[in-house]
Amino acid sequence: MAQTPHPRSNVSAIPTYVPGKPPTPRPGLTTFKLSSNENPYPPLPGVVEAATRAAGAMNRYPDMGNAELYAALAESLGVPVDDLAAATGSVALIYQLVGAFCDPGDEVVHAWRSFEAYPIAITAAAATSVKVPVLPDGRHDLDAMAAAVTDRTRIVLVCTPNNPTGPAVTQSELDAFLAKVPSHVLVVVDEAYVEFVRMVDAVDGLATYRSHDNVVLTRTFSKAYGLAGFRVGYAVAPAPIAAALRAVSLPFGVSSVAQAAAVASLAATDELFERVDALVTERDRVVAGVRAAGWEIPDAQGNFVWFELGGRTADFAAAADELGIVVRPFAGEGARVSIGEPEGNDRVIELARSFRP
Template sequence: MTTTTNTHLGPQPREVFNRIPGYKPGRKADRPEIAPLASNESHHEPLPSVREVIANEAQRINRYPDAAVVDLHARIAERYGVNDDQVATGPGSIGVLQQIIATYCAPGDEVVFAWRSFEAYPLLVDIAGAKPIMVPLLADERHDLDGIAAAITDRTRVVLLCTPNNPTGVSLSHGEVVEFLDKVPEHILVVIDEAYIEYETAEDAVDSLALIAERPNVLTLRTFSKAYGLAGLRVGYAISTGEIIGSLRKAALPFSVNSLAQRAAIASLDADDELAARAAEVVGERERVVAALQGTDWRVLPSQANFIWVRADGERGAKLAKAFDDADILTRVFPDDGIRITLADAASNDRVLKVLKDAASTE
């Protein structure tokens, strides 16, 4: 008996993978003169104390990491004054977010969030078989909290609030989030994504830990990838109620936070003061850069993150993107929306200012 095999057919992915784009990471510099400002990472090298811990732990990487992440959970809990069972970790905050969506969303459920915001949001929701509900930002780049509240339906399971928002850098205030939460049913999980919280200086910033203590449906999502400078090791965490965290831990891929990441994160928390000083340096540069752009044709709002956002769409955005490329500066370009530029050392930031001012003067 002869069997005919159609070589054009094989295992087919779910339909969603035929239509969603892959996550687009920031471009990497391949020459020393290039300023790598496309990814929101720290330009500082790891602290000596953190490097030492990583080097020591590297001698034991033939062993599995602690699957329960006991020491790191305890250290994070101590840092924020919560119980150990209120902390969950994963490979970056994006890994924890995937656990959240897997835990709370079934096919056909809805996740509501502002747009534009973190690019991974719609991808993770689509992959889970849920439906992303994207509510446009207001004209001042802020979350439209009234619009988000109005978009909640009986299919909504999760709401994502990104503050400071990536890529616009605008943050939410505590008061407006409280008013928003009063409109959200308690069975809907509200995730406050605070990946850039260490750079936040606004006096009315969201106090997510206070909200968690008062409400049963709030979770804060944070990371060691930004101010703590561990982007390459991938470790993020969530803090919420013990009930929510208990479910998230069941959704975690075993051993997903490797041993180097666990020890480095603990060492970074032990060096909190030094890392806070580094974050303050970035904040100082942020204020200088934003002030220098006032009075130009570029609409750059005060940022609360480690980057600035230049709203530039269409042909104007394309010309600016090319100007940065020609100046050997890598930026994150969002076609038809704008350009996000990560802040680095003063010299790199001066190069950014020159491109923006030169581009403005030639229009």
């Protein structure tokens, strides 16, 4: 019998990424998608116009060097251009980091539950995912993560705020953790939701990267900036690490339209933070309403809240759907609910009151 091509053995073990579903249409009822941590606001001022101008040249390849985007980021962040690497969302940077720094069988330590794409990227690279359970309050167990580092560990992923549970690590916790991690191990501080953090002793990612040769930050324009549909993320890292990321990046990966939209978004910082502040106010209102309904939920530092539900998760998601909101269930564990429009957030509080903890 003739043999047929087959992929590497690790490919069949790659977990499936489960995206947030759209809401079920409800006649006479406005529905809200609260399943993907999207920004409910439209693009920032000037972004559509910049993207439209760029779309007029779609017959040309994008700038592979992302020169205008890097210049704008370097000015905004106060970092050298050589310390930047852009990609199609911060999730692409996770894939690139694992691909660039891990040989097959090397270990990547990360909290769990945490960002769903971590084990996907790790398995795709034939590396080994070392999952360290989060603490009962949804926080990273950084002591246990440090203890999980072995001579096979190449990368540690720290998701702060943690998606989907919500808490963020403090600078003191991160400093203590970094002191325990060998200097040859890459520590990735995933700051996809950094703009939403409001807490004492919040992580200063830029200061941390500047003081450590093994720290890389990953950030995105998908959340606070509302460019989820364009897929633009970036890493800030010491120049050798950033160079490795650029070396393994997909040529022409970030489209011309996405680059133009990101640059225009960086120019609208006043409007950006007005919107972020409004979302944080809504987040705090939802947290207060849910807790007043009798729920114990973790600290929320992103643009979402977490309900630990165990075996009741599917029932909770169904009850949400009946109210015209769709959430992101994690079977047998819980549900993540994004902060959206005020009316949708009102229904989250209504759901908390009607679906008893």
